[in-house]
Amino acid sequence: MAHIYIYSPSGAVRDRAAFRRGVKRLESLGHEVEVDPSALDSWQRFAGDDATRLAAIGRAAASGADVALTSRGGFGLTRLLPDLPYRQIAKSIDKGTEFVGFSDFTAFQLALLAKTGKISWSGPALCEGFGPLGSSDDASLKGKAEASGAGQDGPDEIMLACFDDLIHGVGEGTGWRLPADSAKLGLEGLQARHAPLWGGNLAVLVSLLGTPYFPQIKKGVLFLEDVGEHPYRIERMLSQLLLSGVLAQQQAIVLGQFTDYSLSSHDKGYSLAKVVEWLRGKLKIPVLTGLPFGHVPTKVLLPVGLHVELLVENREALLLWGHIHKH
Structure with a gap:
């Protein structure tokens, strides 16, 4: 199906179980999922220090993936805007990589538009979009999710259909x-x-x-x-x-x-x-x-x-x- 690159340009991933479920779900849909080596890094509230997250963005742009998908939002991209590799990102979009995310990712998207005019996609992040527990997940995991207030039964069908449309163009x-x-x-x-x-x-x-x-x-x-x-x-x-x-x-x-x-x-x-x-x-x-x-x-x-x-x-x-x- 599609090559999807997962990276963390903003906040640190706190729900690692949701991260793993998200990866597994994308794979179950037939996609090839590549996880950035620093995707689960943590420094202060961020997914690694500024240099680490900038390097992750560069690797996402160089991955040749069909979709570069953020792991989550949070905060952290505005402090990276002066140093983003805009030319590299623009070239990757020209070659077919679609950058997808929302929330804090708005900073990346608007800066990219202002600097290059290139199109990106406001859509789900890995953890909140593809990581919610579903009816087929392990019962013990569901109990933990309910205790933390997670009541959603798996990924939303409309979101999945829209994501599938993007994959297939x-x-x-x-x-x-x-x-x-x-x-x-x-x-x-x-x-x-x-x-x-x-x-x-x-x-x-x-x-x-x-x-x-x-x-x-x-x-x-x-x-x-x-x-x-x-x-x-x-x-x-x-x-x-x-x-x-x-x-x-x-x-x-x-x-x-x-x-x-x-x-x-x-x-x-x-x-x-x-x-x-x-x-x-x-x-x-x-x-x-x-x-x-x-x-x-x-x-x-x-x-x-x-x-x-x-x-x-x-x-x-x-x-x-x-x-x-x-x-």
């Missing part, structure tokens, strides 16, 4: 159902044409504003997600993008999943929905919600930097990019 786009209240927003029809798709984790993206690693995208479709951020923090980051002029320069904003936060009585009705309402009131472009992407099991794969069309038919939203063939 047959992905044409993705779609999702908008919330019921979207009908009153007048979103029916074409929302964006020939628009560069870009974005990722909101906090990571905002951290690159004003740096050489922030792509200067106009007339694009910007997708955003985050985890563990209260709605007021999400609004604060969106405000920075709004006040800097980034949002108004796009054709559309698409919001994915914002998860793992808690509201309190102090919020008095303030919620993520209120943030979205506020944002729509500040922009003349459409703001869509519900994209199945983020720190959630059901995750589509999105080509960062590729031109797309965004359509809405009734409550169905469609991001279309046509056939993408292997190089």
Whole structure:
């Protein structure tokens, strides 16, 4: 099937059982899995010191793999951006390697786009995407997972199907159902044409504003997600993008999943929905919600930097990019 190279450019792998399950699952799907020699290294909170992780990225680019897949997110890539081997990574993409990841990997993807214009894929990481326990796993392991709060029954089928599309070069786009209240927003029809798709984790993206690693995208479709951020923090980051002029320069904003936060009585009705309402009131472009992407099991794969069309038919939203063939 495919040659998949696993490497760790960000945080240290803490769940080694999930790492092993992820490798085993990819192999069971018929893929050849190559694990970077420093994939399980640990230094402070990182998967090795900066030099170690830079070397791992270089080996991933030199591997000749069909897919270079991160082991996990966490934090660590922003400190590597000045020293990334951009030319080597770009050449590997030209030869057919697809770089896949999300969360902290947003820094890599946006810097790559800004420096080279090359396309990468927002999608699963090894541990969270392919490592969840399934019904066929050993019962004793399932008990340990349940004790740690892992309730997912194996990898998500939609994510697996999207990953398979990428492997076979047959992905044409993705779609999702908008919330019921979207009908009153007048979103029916074409929302964006020939628009560069870009974005990722909101906090990571905002951290690159004003740096050489922030792509200067106009007339694009910007997708955003985050985890563990209260709605007021999400609004604060969106405000920075709004006040800097980034949002108004796009054709559309698409919001994915914002998860793992808690509201309190102090919020008095303030919620993520209120943030979205506020944002729509500040922009003349459409703001869509519900994209199945983020720190959630059901995750589509999105080509960062590729031109797309965004359509809405009734409550169905469609991001279309046509056939993408292997190089």
